[in-house]
Amino acid sequence: MKLRDRLNGDGITVAPGVYDALTALLAVEAGFSTLYVSGAAQAYTRLGRPDIGLVAMSEVADQVALIRDRVAADLVVDADTGYGNALNVQRTVRVFERAGASALQLEDQTFPKRCGHLSDKGVIPAGEMVGKVKAAVDARASEDTLIIARTDAVAVEGFEQAIERAHLYAEAGADVLFVEAPRTEDQLRGVVSALGRTKPLMANMVEGGHTPLTEAAALERIGFKLVIFPGAIVRVLARTAREFYRTLAANGASAPFADRMFTFDELNAVIGTPEMLALGESYEPQKPASPAKPGERA
Numbered sequence: 515m516k517l518r519d520r521l522n523g524d525g526i527t528v529a530p531g532v533y534d535a536l537t538a539l540l541a542v543e544a545g546f547s548t549l550y551v552s553g554a555a556q557a558y559t560r561l562g563r564p565d566i567g568l569v570a571m572s573e574v575a576d577q578v579a580l581i582r583d584r585v586a587a588d589l590v591v592d593a594d595t596g597y598g599n600a601l602n603v604q605r606t607v608r609v610f611e612r613a614g615a616s617a618l619q620l621e622d623q624t625f626p627k628r629c630g631h632l633s634d635k636g637v638i639p640a641g642e643m644v645g646k647v648k649a650a651v652d653a654r655a656s657e658d659t660l661i662i663a664r665t666d667a668v669a670v671e672g673f674e675q676a677i678e679r680a681h682l683y684a685e686a687g688a689d690v691l692f693v694e695a696p697r698t699e700d701q702l703r704g705v706v707s708a709l710g711r712t713k714p715l716m717a718n719m720v721e722g723g724h725t726p727l728t729e730a731a732a733l734e735r736i737g738f739k740l741v742i743f744p745g746a747i748v749r750v751l752a753r754t755a756r757e758f759y760r761t762l763a764a765n766g767a768s769a770p771f772a773d774r775m776f777t778f779d780e781l782n783a784v785i786g787t788p789e790m791l792a793l794g795e796s797y798e799p800q801k802p803a804s805p806a807k808p809g810e811r812a
Contacts, residue, residue, distance in 0.1 A: 517588045517616050521690060521714040526734035529619065531744035533553065534577060535557050535584040535752065539785065541747075543586045549585070549693055551578055551615075552744035553592035559748060569604055571597040575613045581689045582614025587751055590662070591615040591743070595625050596646055603646045604653035607661075617660035619692065619716075620650060622667065630725035631695055638809050644686045651687035662716060663688035668695050669724070674738030677708045684712045690740065692716040695724040706737035714739035721746060 520527055529548040532538040533555035541549055545640070552566035558578060561568055571593075578591055591610050596603030603620065610618055621627065622635035637643075643663070650661045663683035669678035673696070677686035680691045691713045693705045701716065709715055717738045719727055733741050754774070761771050768775075776784065 517590075518660060518689065519657060520548075520659075521739045522665075526730055526738055527740045528730045529590055529740065529742045531742065531747050532581065532749065535580050535787070537747055538581045538585045538587065542587050543784070545736050546587065546633070548588040548590060548740075549581070550744055551581060551589055551591045552715070552740040552742075552748075553594050554745050555748045556592075558745070558752070565629035565632075565734070567594065567628065569594075571602075573607065574763055575609045578610060578613040578615055588616040589614055590617040590619060590740075593618045593620050595623055595627050596620050596650070598625070600645045600649035603649045607650050607653040607659075608655070611655055611659050611789075615659065615688070617651065617662055618647060619664055620664040621664040621694070622646075622683075623693075624693070630756050631720045631725075633668055635666050637667050637679075640682055643679070644682050647683050647686035659772065660689040661687065662692055662729060663689040664692035666694045668693060668697070668701070673701055677705070678706075680709055681712065688713060690714045699712070699726055699728070700727075702733075702738075703736055710737045716740040716742065719743050719746075722751060752807050756768050772806075 527548050528546065529550040530541050530546055531552040532541055532549045533552060545647070547557055553569060553572070553574065556569045557563050557565045558572060560573060574591065578589060593606050593610060596606050605716050608620055622637050622640070624638055628635055628744070638786060647661060647663050653659065663686070665679040665683065667679050678694050680693055684691055690707055692715070693719070694708070696702045696705060706715060713740050717728070717733050717740070719741060721727065730741050758768075758771050760769055782788070797806065
């Protein structure tokens with residue numbers, strides 16, 4: 515089923531955050547069919563820096579292409595502000611769509627943007643974002659590529675203004691609406707009450723962020739259609755990696771950590787090494803048959 519149909523149907527789609535082909539592969543192995551290619555996770559892992567608009571469009575596109583080459587899941591890609599004005603947005607849509615994006619999330623922050631759960635954000639005029647949404651819709655090659663319009667106005671202009679912006683973005687052609695960082699469960703419910711009959715709604719669960727952490731089943735009951743968990747995988751892996759490096763530094767050996775890592779063979783099984791080697795052998799030229807020895811049948 516197409517992503518558009520799933521989001522317009524019953525139930526909720528859960529999209530874990532991924533940042534490279536390996537995390538995407540592991541998420542698919544766990545049973546997820548929709549993945550969120552997180553911009554924050556790109557900044558954390560590729561740059562070792564915060565999510566403050568430092569990652570370039572081309573870097574994200576390259577990563578999307580690598581993920582798409584490895585998994586067939588729907589990819590919801592964080593496109594930040596579109597990396598510029600409406601014309602930049604159009605180029606971003608074309609590049610990300612060719613790379614394999616199933617949906618692009620665009621936000622109305624000023625540039626340089628920052629994580630939606632950091633303080634001191636700014637938003638562009640609503641009319642400017644309306645133009646960006648229209649530009650994105652016009653640029654996509656397929657209507658199956660969804661445009662997700664995100665507003666960060668809750669923290670800047672207040673909840674009611676954020677709702678008003680979302681209505682404008684829906685009218686501009688956005689396929690999915692995303693009101694970032696509601697502060698309470700009442701605000702989560704208010705988003706659905708105000709916008710639920712307009713377009714499918716997306717929620718963002720950030721551990722330690724402004725929005726109360728809510729299970730997918732509860733968000734489904736409220737009326738959300740898509741929920742992302744964008745940065746959790748990086749927080750898990752970063753903490754585990756730090757513990758490993760400290761253990762290695764203290765002991766001069768990895769053995770104390772052995773029960774918390776894949777074995778050599780286990781990791782090769784996950785990434786498909788035996789299958790890849792067998793596939794490579796299938797393309798190698800057949801060895802000629804050895805000539806028959808005297809007295810033997812040919």
